[in-house]
Amino acid sequence: MSLLASLLRTRAASTGHAEHACQLRHLHLSDRPLMMITLNRTGPTARPLAVMLGTDPYRPQLHTAPFSGTNTPLLAALADTVTTYIDTCRRTGEAPQLLVPNAQSVQYLKDLGTDLRLRRADDQTPGSRAIQRLGHWLTYFTDRAEIPGTAALIPLTGFLGMHWITGQSPLEDEDLATLVAWIDPPRHTTSGRDAADQAEDPATHRPAGPTTGAAFDNDELIPLLYAHAQARARGQDQTPLLQELNSLLTQHMQPTWDRMWHAYALLQTLPEAPNTARRRTLERTAFTEEHNYLTQDGRPRPAREQAVATAVRLARTEPAATAFAAERAADDPFVRAELRTTGEAFAGPVTTIEAKHTLRGPTGRRLWRPRFTVSTTDPVLLEPGRPLASHTHPNARYRIRTVTHTDSDTLVDLEITAGMGPIARPNHAVLPEPGAFLVFTRAPDHHRMPEFPTRDQTPWTHGGPPAGHTHDGNEKQSGDKP
Known part of the structure; x- marks a missing residue:
């Protein structure tokens, strides 16, 4: 609790x-x-x-x-x-x-x-x-x-x-x-x-x-x-x-x-x-x-649930739990307030902005990646590199670059990674104003379901057919996709 x-x-x-x-x-x-x-x-x-x-x-x-x-x-x-x-x-x-x-x-x-x-x-x-x-x-x-x-x-x-x-x-x-x-x-x-x-x-x-x-x-x-x-x-x-x-x-x-x-x-x-x-x-x-x-x-x-079926169920449940928690935080100020007490979210005013910052992407193309700093008194337990979201711009994404603790507050250096558009057509609306009070929470992860073996490809030690057995297809595994 x-x-x-x-x-x-x-x-x-x-x-x-x-x-x-x-x-x-x-x-x-x-x-x-x-x-x-x-x-x-x-x-x-x-x-x-x-x-x-x-x-x-x-x-x-x-x-x-x-x-x-x-x-x-x-x-x-x-x-x-x-x-x-x-x-x-x-x-x-x-x-x-x-x-x-x-x-x-x-x-x-x-x-x-x-x-x-x-x-x-x-x-x-x-x-x-x-x-x-x-x-x-x-x-x-x-x-x-x-x-x-x-x-x-x-x-x-x-x-x-x-x-x-x-x-x-x-x-x-x-x-x-x-x-x-x-x-x-x-x-x-x-x-x-x-x-x-x-x-x-x-x-x-x-x-x-x-x-x-x-x-x-x-x-x-x-x-x-x-x-x-x-x-x-x-x-x-x-x-x-x-x-x-x-x-x-x-x-x-x-x-x-x-x-x-x-x-x-x-x-x-x-x-x-x-x-x-x-x-x-x-x-x-x-x-x-x-x-x-x-x-x-x-x-x-x-x-009885076999090993592959258990893996499939966990592969669905764990990302769903993460996404549900992130979406609740994005939607509800009461949830964000609770997450601020646990270090899973933080809030504070914007102190500095580097609005014209760019970097080169993997293809060598110049990308617009504005940066800014937020000063907060909340506990910050989110590690650098963690993708974040803010309720003020639901489609934007942010990345923690550094976290610096001082005697009076914590300075979090952030970079906008999505939602700001290309350099030729920038979306300046995602740029915060100096002094703006923002709340940041974990962003929903984009999860792709991994490939799992079929029952015939699963060893008998993990619920597959015995050696030399031909699967007759009369039973459905709980992990099979309908």
Whole structure:
């Protein structure tokens, strides 16, 4: 946690009101997201007890598993709802967006997706292919969630926590009920702290899933399951008990459903950051590629990720994290202020300018490379040669030449490397005026995806085929490009 984040958390704890951590919203928010709440049966595996989902805040769909027997009907209904939503997005040219309450729900969907996509599709079993396809899409959503800056699957606690800081601990911020209460307390409460205390009342608090609370299990769910077992043993009609189960789960999940839409409304009030549009385009491209792959091929990804697939995933994730951090800083003054406290950005007035400086490029052509010096009292941990950006000229790029520390300040000598145009047609707008106050942050890196070997070219020690084995092409590696 940075110094500024610690200060804001301390201030929030002192005043009882959440503090803004960002001025802009840095993830795209769909006009029609698919909200989803999952509750799991007792046990370590992803075996849904109930799923509440939908795109209409006033008409959620509830799918429940039977007391005993297979949960195939629940999964088939869930597959139908999710697939219908995805097809609607495809027809309208938008990428789907799935919003869940917390990070635990993301992991749960990842485990569920792995289980479902590896199930054998059987034409004799109704819904089996749709359920397998659901597993593939859940894996796609959870894979995208691991890439910073993407918006295919977002836990709302993390989304809110990116933009507001409360007076409770980061672990407590994983509870959607208290987090929303801190950010937007009801009118009858005096502060966010008081609202969060009321939200934690055991009599009314409901966990947002996927695990259920012990009190709910012991006092409400287990007695209903026991009554069902007795009715089944006696040969009695079980329909009233199933209706009672649906009513119980609806009452249990409805508060979380309402808070999710409350969180959505809060996030909509924040203006969207400019660079979000670029990431939104990438999201649509990734979705189109995945949809085309399912249409043309559709092989399931293996249960275990091999070495090449891991390398591909890291090669995508790490540059995305760097680019997302740089774009947030370029867009948002609050983010730049936080980076100044960590030495990853600096600001100060321009003291000297060498406006006519030129140098010869690799071809011998004369290049215009203006230089200037900035005086700053911020800690500067950026090394010479590091490419920088400034929010005043988003298309310009700067390079640190030298960093000189004095008793009173730090002098950073900079050179403009991009955005100023050729000597024949110079763009003088990028030249700062003497005394101008500028803020510099890391520039987004231009990353090119390296070449990786195919499965047939990979040694068996790293997940390739055994010696003498001919690849039959029945499985897709998680690193393969759709």
